[in-house]
Amino acid sequence: MKRIWRQPILEVLDI
Amino acid sequence: MITKQNISLSDYVVQSEGNIVSDMGSEKVMLSIHNGKYYNLGEIGGGIWDLMKEPIQVEKMVSTLTSSYLVEKQECEEHVLSFLTHLLEEQLIQIASKE
Numbered sequence: 877m878k879r880i881w882r883q884p885i886l887e888v889l890d891i
Numbered sequence: 892m893i894t895k896q897n898i899s900l901s902d903y904v905v906q907s908e909g910n911i912v913s914d915m916g917s918e919k920v921m922l923s924i925h926n927g928k929y930y931n932l933g934e935i936g937g938g939i940w941d942l943m944k945e946p947i948q949v950e951k952m953v954s955t956l957t958s959s960y961l962v963e964k965q966e967c968e969e970h971v972l973s974f975l976t977h978l979l980e981e982q983l984i985q986i987a988s989k990e
Contacts (some may be wrong), residue, residue, distance in 0.1 A: 884974040886931075
């Protein structure tokens with residue numbers, strides 16, 4: 877069963 | 892290691908050292924001890940990160956992903972190359988010499 881693809885994004889967190 | 896900033900499907904990529912990685916729910920978050928920044932790679936990005944524990948050719952990475960996810964090869968290639976370029980810009984990964 878293949879999973880749903882979502883575009884991978886690198887999110888920079890402003891901690 | 893090679894320091895060019897463009898990634899192609901024939902390149903080998905590998906995680907850079909000096910990142911503290913943690914799973915948060917289904918997503919993967921990371922602290923770079925080099926620049927002090929926190930990152931969220933998300934779920935699929937976290938999976939891609941795990942594929943780079945050892946040097947892996949981008950083409951092989953795309954092949955692995957297209958076998959696991961509902962995505963066309965061309966779309967996957969575009970998304971992966973964009974994501975890897977961003978990781979490279981943040982110095983989270985390196986382009987490895989051919990293994």
